[in-house]
Every structure is written in structure tokens, then in C-alpha cells.
Amino acid sequence: MESQNKVGNSFDGTTGADSKQVVGTPRTVNYCDLILRVLALLLTVTSAIVLGLDKQTKVVPIQIVPTLPAINVAAQAKWHYLSAFVYSMVANIIAGSYAAISTVMVLGSRNGKATVGLAQTVAVLDVLMVGMLFSANGAALAIGLMGYKGNSHVRWNKVCNVFDKFCDQVAVSIVLSLLGSLAFTALIVLTVLTFHKRFARY
Numbered sequence: 790m791e792s793q794n795k796v797g798n799s800f801d802g803t804t805g806a807d808s809k810q811v812v813g814t815p816r817t818v819n820y821c822d823l824i825l826r827v828l829a830l831l832l833t834v835t836s837a838i839v840l841g842l843d844k845q846t847k848v849v850p851i852q853i854v855p856t857l858p859a860i861n862v863a864a865q866a867k868w869h870y871l872s873a874f875v876y877s878m879v880a881n882i883i884a885g886s887y888a889a890i891s892t893v894m895v896l897g898s899r900n901g902k903a904t905v906g907l908a909q910t911v912a913v914l915d916v917l918m919v920g921m922l923f924s925a926n927g928a929a930l931a932i933g934l935m936g937y938k939g940n941s942h943v944r945w946n947k948v949c950n951v952f953d954k955f956c957d958q959v960a961v962s963i964v965l966s967l968l969g970s971l972a973f974t975a976l977i978v979l980t981v982l983t984f985h986k987r988f989a990r991y
Contacts, residue, residue: 823895825976830888832969833922837881840962843868845955866952873928874959880925881966884918884973891915912980915973922970929963 844867850859868874891911936956939947949956 819895821979822976823892825972825979826888826892826895829918829969829972829976830885830892832965832972833881833885833888836962836965836969837878837885839958839965840868840874840878840881843955843958843962845952847951849951864951866948866955868959871932873932877925877929877962877966880921881962881969884922884969887914887918888969888973908980912977915976915980919970919973919977922966922973926963926966926970929959929966933959933963 844865846863846865848861849864851862852859868878891914894907894911933956935945936952937947937949939945
């Protein structure tokens with residue numbers, strides 16, 4: 790019973806009979822983990838806000854009949870008009886919510902309350918967040934390039950020359966989301982290194 794009380798668990802999944810057997814310094818690992826999770830939270834939430842507030846109205850001339858003068862029509866560009874941007878919005882909201890929850894879990898495990906199973910579950914969820922964010926960013930970037938350059942093969946004209954503010958704001962949102970996915974990637978690397986150091990001791 791006494792030996793069980795001496796065994797400490799940290800959020801990164803390391804265990805040991807005393808402080809000398811813990812991989813690295815627990816506070817250092819927790820601080821790095823905490824900073825990366827807060828950074829991922831801020832980046833993904835900001836990306837969702839930037840995209841959610843993105844809309845632009847422009848008056849564009851439309852030529853209905855070649856022999857008649859063009860008609861000026863008010864056109865709007867909004868993020869929810871395209872499914873790729875909707876996917877990006879949802880992905881960033883999910884990732885930001887998860888980052889907030891996992892940050893609370895990190896703060897709650899600083900005194901060794903987390904189990905190895907919990908650390909492994911969080912590591913798996915980190916991997917899922919990276920996959921989801923990269924897929925959402927890829928979809929949004931593909932549509933963004935379509936709007937910037939157009940596609941002559943399917944006769945889709947570029948629209949970013951008209952809705953320049955809208956496209957610029959989409960680009961900012963994608964960059965922020967990419968940085969957020971890199972923060973989650975850094976968390977995965979940190980977890981892998983921690984587990985590697987732990988098992989290297991056996």
C-alpha cells in the first residue's frame with residue numbers, strides 16, 4: 790500500500806516510484822503542454838471568429854444580352870455559402886473547444902491526478918484534431934484558390950478580384966487555423982518524446 794502511494798502519475802503518462810524516475814521535469818513538461826494548448830485554443834477560436842465575421846457586398850455589372858447594357862446587381866459573399874468554409878468553421882470550433890477542455894485537464898493534473906490512460910486518450914484526440922484541421926484547411930484552401938484564380942476548364946470565373954476583402958479575410962482564417970494545427974502537431978511530438986524517454990528507461 791505504501792509503495793502504491795509513492796507512485797506518481799503525471800499528465801504525460803510517466804510514472805515512477807520517486808521523483809528521480811519521472812521523465813524530465815514534470816513542471817517543465819506541463820508548462821510546455823499548457824502553453825501549446827492555450828496557443829492552439831487562441832489560434833483556432835480566432836480563426837473561427839475571423840471566418841464567421843467574413844462577408845462582403847459588392848455591386849457587380851451583369852451582362853444578360855450582348856446587345857443590351859449591363860445591369861448592376863448587388864451581390865454578397867458569405868462564408869456559409871460554401872460547404873468547404875462551413876467545414877473549416879466547424880473544425881475550428883471543435884478544435885478550439887477541445888483545446889479549452891484539455892487545457893483544464895492539464896491544469897487539473899499538475900499535482901499528479903491524471904492517469905496513464907487519460908494521457909493516452911488525450912494523445913489520440915490530439916492526433917484526431919491535427920487530421921481534422923489539416924483536412925478542413927485543405928478544403929478551404931482549394932476553394933480559396935479557385936476563387937482567386939478561377940478554373941477555365943469548368944468555366945468558373947475568379948471572384949477574388951471583386952470580393953477582395955472577403956478573400957483576404959478567408960486567407961487570414963486559413964493561416965490562423967494552420968498555425969493552430971501546427972500547435973497540435975507540436976503537442977503530439979512532445980507526447981511521443983515523453984513516452985519514448987519513459988520506455989527507454991526500462
